[in-house]
Amino acid sequence: MAHFEIHRPFPPITNHGIIEIMPKDHDFFVNARRVVEQAIGEHMDGTPLKDANAGKDPKAIARGRKGGNRGGKARASKLTSAERTAIARKGAIARWKRSRTAD
Numbered sequence: 380m381a382h383f384e385i386h387r388p389f390p391p392i393t394n395h396g397i398i399e400i401m402p403k404d405h406d407f408f409v410n411a412r413r414v415v416e417q418a419i420g421e422h423m424d425g426t427p428l429k430d431a432n433a434g435k436d437p438k439a440i441a442r443g444r445k446g447g448n449r450g451g452k453a454r455a456s457k458l459t460s461a462e463r464t465a466i467a468r469k470g471a472i473a474r475w476k477r478s479r480t481a482d
Contacts, residue, residue, distance in 0.1 A: 412423065421427050432440060
């Protein structure tokens with residue numbers, strides 16, 4: 380069996396607890412099982428998955444989501460054309476550097 384490591388420069392992004400942090404060294408079948416368990420919402424033996432929001436205030440979660448949904452649009456509406464161009468240029472340069480180092 381082939382083993383691999385996942386190198387992440389940033390913490391993994393979770394989708395409201397659906398995708399959990401994956402250990403670094405697992406084979407294909409362990410990963411496939413984890414995907415199936417997340418898709419059906421429970422472990423293969425029938426026990427429930429761990430709740431990612433356990434112990435958190437539901438009102439705080441709702442406020443955070445509400446602010447996140449509004450934040451990007453509010454920021455974009457306040458940018459000038461020159462600022463948008465500068466941001467786009469910076470992103471293009473970063474993508475170009477990444478694509479050149481992948482060769």
